[in-house]
Amino acid sequence: MNTAPSVAEVRALIVKHKRWDLAFAVIGTLALMVGILTFVALFADMLIDGMPRLNYDFLTSFPSRRPEQAGILSAWVGSTLVMLVTAVAAVPLGVAAAIYLEEYAPKNWVTEIIEVNVTNLAGVPSIVYGLLALGLFVYQFGLGQSILAAGLTLALLILPVVIVATREAIRSIPSAIREGAYALGATRWQMVSQHILPYSIPGILTGVIIGMARAIGETAPVITIGALTFIAFLPPTPISGAFPFLSFEWLTAPFTVMPIQMFNWTSRPEAAFQANAAAAGLVLLVMTLSMNALAIYLRYKLRKNIQW
Amino acid sequence: MVATPIVEVTSAANPQQSKVLKAEVVDLNFHYGSVQALKGINMPLYEKHVTALIGPSGCGKSTLLRCFNRMHDLYPGNRYEGRIKLHPDDTNLLDPKVDPIEVRMRISMVFQKPNPFPKSIYENVAYGLRVRGVSKRSVLDDKVEEALSGAALWGEVKDRLRDLAFNLSGGQQQRLCIARALATDPEILLFDEPTSALDPIATASIEELIGDLKNKITILIVTHNMQQAARVSDFTAYMYIGELVEFDATDTIFIKPKNKQTEDYITGRFG
Incomplete structure (x- = not known):
């Protein structure tokens, strides 16, 4: 018996099946639109509210009781310095931990538990990190409500992101490259430092910057450890004219950061402060987007030279 | 001083020539965890000759090759029994007291798929020397x-040593990997199916190169291609499910093998 469908039947079948293609294309487009349109609406709203306030004075003035004189100088300087501490702390720790897990750790149940937990840490609510840091950094280590404490707190927060991204980057290096290096008599450290590390830098950078972009917007843990909401002075300058030229006093200075400044302004009743918050939001958004742009650029530029 | 053993080989092709033993596999067993992949292998390796390992997939030929530079040490759960003696100093390559890095500094390897590092042509070739601490320009x-x-x-x-290695063609990349392995003057060069990822023209150039190299260096090559074994090797070992079935001069193996199983494989009745 011939069970093959006739040409007419096949055509009817194709038409029927293609309806699902179309249906999913429509659903997918709608889903995408919800996300994009929401972002565009938020951004446009912030742009309309904040744009008139955004000028040079806004960036170079301290906060003030008079909204038209208030600025975000202490906030963006604070955010930048905190991010600096975060990067300096999180990158070496995260990269070293990832290299250990991928290249050195014996494959046993202890390693497995550590691996699962590192991944889970990425999902811990940020306020929990804030509480931990309050107890550990602020009180136990006596760091106080300082830039150093805030930077270390956010470093903890992004550590899992850095570790996971670094591990992914390391894993994408084919084993043929590892074996090639070992076959020439390389030790494990020679293999790691001369191959694994240089080849995974694009992936590591991407992870670090995505983590930093998350950290710069974090409010809860920074409030928990006691960032100020009103601060009218800058931390001591890190570079000085006199010997020894570098100063680390700024690490212990009190501070505020961009999202806290915004939060403070949005909680005020005056409409003029709402405009300030929107303007600060724009600046924060620009900071985040430029970090992402940098990540994309670096990844593109560095990956060009790496191919298997 | 250990006297270099001289072993007479009764080969139909070179009956009068005496061969110097470079290495000797003695009662080698190898286990991947609970799976025994090599069973009681005994085999000589002659200096400045090409020895080919042939046999169907899964027969253990690559496993045997990778014992020579202790590649199996990179993965947990692998276990060697027996010896691979390297002459003239009689070092047992498989001795746990012998550092695998020392073994790999004496014995180089070329892999199945060209695996140049994502570095320049120059740095690829120089890498083995850099590992050994050579830095003088x-x-x-x-x-x-x-x-x-x-x-x-x-x-x-020669005019583009600073170019990235992956800009070379597949055959050139494999020759680059051979250069990388040669740069450190190894005593033995291992080839693990070096042409299986290459087109026929590149394959021919690699085979020609192996023919030239054997004047200077001892070569052990795994190949799934019997014609290749016949073309490039002086000695051939036929392996089947972890055992060495027959070892002899290549001409003998291909013209009148002693073992029925070998003959079936060579003639294409099996495998």
Whole structure:
């Protein structure tokens, strides 16, 4: 018996099946639109509210009781310095931990538990990190409500992101490259430092910057450890004219950061402060987007030279 | 001083020539965890000759090759029993007291798929020397040229040593990997199916190169291609499910093998 469908039947079948293609294309487009349109609406709203306030004075003035004189100088300087501490702390720790897990750790149940937990840490609510840091950094280590404490707190927060991204980057290096290096008599450290590390830098950078972009917007843990909401002075300058030229006093200075400044302004009743918050939001958004742009650029530029 | 053993080989092709033993596999068993992959292998390796390992997939030929430079040490759960003696100093390559890095510094390897590092042509060839602590520019330059010439690649790349290695064609990449392995003057060169990822023209150039190299170096090659074994090797070992079925001069193996199983494989009735 011939069970093959006739040409007419096949055509009817194709038409029927293609309806699902179309249906999913429509659903997918709608889903995408919800996300994009929401972002565009938020951004446009912030742009309309904040744009008139955004000028040079806004960036170079301290906060003030008079909204038209208030600025975000202490906030963006604070955010930048905190991010600096975060990067300096999180990158070496995260990269070293990832290299250990991928290249050195014996494959046993202890390693497995550590691996699962590192991944889970990425999902811990940020306020929990804030509480931990309050107890550990602020009180136990006596760091106080300082830039150093805030930077270390956010470093903890992004550590899992850095570790996971670094591990992914390391894993994408084919084993043929590892074996090639070992076959020439390389030790494990020679293999790691001369191959694994240089080849995974694009992936590591991407992870670090995505983590930093998350950290710069974090409010809860920074409030928990006691960032100020009103601060009218800058931390001591890190570079000085006199010997020894570098100063680390700024690490212990009190501070505020961009999202806290915004939060403070949005909680005020005056409409003029709402405009300030929107303007600060724009600046924060620009900071985040430029970090992402940098990540994309670096990844593109560095990956060009790496191919298997 | 350990006297270099001289072993007479009764080969139909070279009956009068005496061969110097470079290495000797003695009662070698190898286990991947609970799976025994090699069973009681005994085999000689003659200096400045090409020895080919042939046999159907899964027979253990690559496993045996990778014992020679302790590649199996990189993965947990692998276990060696028996010895691979390297002459003239009689070092047992499989001795746990012998550092695998020492073994790999004496024995180089070329892999199945060209695996150049994502670095320049120059740095690829110089890498083995850098690992050994050579950093003097003039020494590196000389060695890189010598190795690239040895791998018949110098003429094609001498004007673009700073180019990235992956800009080369597949065949050139494999010759680069051979140059990389040669740069450190190894005592034995291992080839693990070096042409299986290459087109026929590139394959022919690699085979020709192996023919030239055996004047200077001892070669052990795994190949799934029997014609290749017949073309490039002086000795052939036929393996089947972890055992060495027959070892002899290549001409003998291909013209009148002693073992029925070998004959079936060679003639294509099986495998």
